[in-house]
Amino acid sequence: MNAHTGKLTAIRPFTPPAGDPGFGVYVHWPFCAAKCPYCDFNSHVRHQPVDQKRYVAAFAREIAEMARRSPGQRVTSIFLGGGTPSLMEPGTVAAILEAVAANWTVEDGAEITLEANPSSVEAERFRGYRAAGVNRVSLGVQALNDPDLRRLGRLHDVDQALGAIRLAREIFPRLSFDLIYARPDQTVEAWETELSRAMDLAADHLSLYQLTIEEGTAFYALHKAGKLVVPDGDLSADLYEATQRLTAARGLPAYEISNHAVPGAESRHNLTYWRYGLYAGIGPGAHGRLEGADGLRHALSNEKHPETWLKMVEDWDAGIADDEPLGPSEQADEMLLMGLRLVEGLDLKRWRSLTGRDVDPVVEADLKRHGMIERLGRDRIRATPAGMLVLDAVVADLA
Incomplete structure (x- = not known):
């Protein structure tokens, strides 16, 4: 995508100069078809159709405001996360990307990622995202057996997941998918078999997360009541070590604690976070790190409730709920937390x-x-x- 035109160009890898973590734009689509029992992300179920045109207009207004707060930045990555961004119409995605290109300079070859759930994948929709400028998809597969998919509250089955992976590999230059391990009753042997199958399917990137029980989720209540038992610390460590060993042997070594890639295929957007770069957060519940007029790095966080965020943007151009300047001590702690994950x-x-x-x-x-x-x-x-x-x-x- 060229700056200010939105025209597609040949996709070339863009790597920021040495020492430059790049500048990212994160856009949060907060809506899901159902709430997964392990998820503590800012996601919401709406039983009436979402007014996508109204939300696009609000995204564009907040993008313009965040660009005003970060003049001169050159965008090296855009990440459409959620929620379930693959519930957006391709035209919605195109309009968001056009708004980014109209307000910042977007580097040729910038990484543009969209998260998708296998249950909301259609070939026509995927081709529409590709035509809009998306060049990387991250699929929320989470498990490769149907009983665990049901237990995790996923709306897809394994056949749908395999179909989504095949389709994504046909349409997009780059593909990642997520799996959750350390699931109830999971053994090291079962995980090794499942992970081997995943690596057979993978293109160049896998995100492999240990199941964590987060307060406020359905799993938290079940776990507290003794109705959900997850692997203990020793077994979790064994599962983690097996993950590192198998992925390294297959040419997908870890580059971050939960992320694995063929060298050169790392997520550039996430590397911007972990290398403590600046990024704009757009949408309900999105977070950002921008340099303020005072010369300090500011931690920005948006209102989480979608309809409240929407009204705030329509009234004031942004849905910012908190804007905290970070002193040297806070920056030191954040950079440690991010950098040591790598x-x-x-x-x-x-x-x-x-x-x-x-x-x-x-x-x-x-x-x-x-x-x-x-x-x-x-x-x-x-x-x-x-x-x-x-x-x-x-x-x-x-x-």
Whole structure:
């Protein structure tokens, strides 16, 4: 997509210059056909048709406002997430992408991802998304057996998932799909078989998440009542280690704690987050990190309720519920949390320039002694495989 024209161009990989994490635009479509019992994302079910034209107009207004707050940025990635973005009409997606291109410069070859559920996939709709400019799809497959799909509350079966994967591979240059593991009653052997099948189907990227029980979800209530039992810590660790071993052996090594790719096929949009780049958040419940007129990085978060967000944008051009300037300490903590998720680790030179401080040498020495972190040259630090298993604790110690 060329800046300000919206015309399609040949898709070429775009990699920001060394040390530049890029600038992303995240657009949140908050609506789903049903709420999954494990999901704590900002997603909502509406039993009447959503007025997509009204929402497109609001997205365009908020995009213009966020562009006003981030002048001179060049967009390297756009991510349409949710919710279920594949419930949008192709014309809705096209209008959103046109609005981004009308307000920022969009790099040729920018990564443009749309999340899709296999139950809402149609060939005509996929071709419409492709014509609109989408060049990467992320499918929410979640499991490759029907009993677990039903248990996870998914609306598709395995045959639909396989059909969606085949179709996506035909239409889009790049494809990723998600699986959840550490599910109730899952063994290491069963997961290894399922993961091997997934790698046979994969194009160049897989997102593999351990099931977590999040407060406020249906699974949380079942778990608290003892009606849902998930693997214990030891079994979860075994499942994680099997995941790392098998994906590495098949040429899809982890580049982040839950994401695996053929080298060069990593999600550039998510790397912008993890490398602590700036990004605009558009839509109900979206988050952003932009540099303010005060020279500080600002954490922006939008109103979550879709209809309330819609009215706010129509009245004031944005649905921002919170705008918090981040000082050096908050930036240091955020950058640690993001950077240590990556196999490439944390760029300490950039961390020092943003935060004005260095890692505590006593804490670093202690974590090294326990095999939790390691240095890569003078200016990079990363969690070891053992450290990845207890990453929250490692980050807390360093912070």
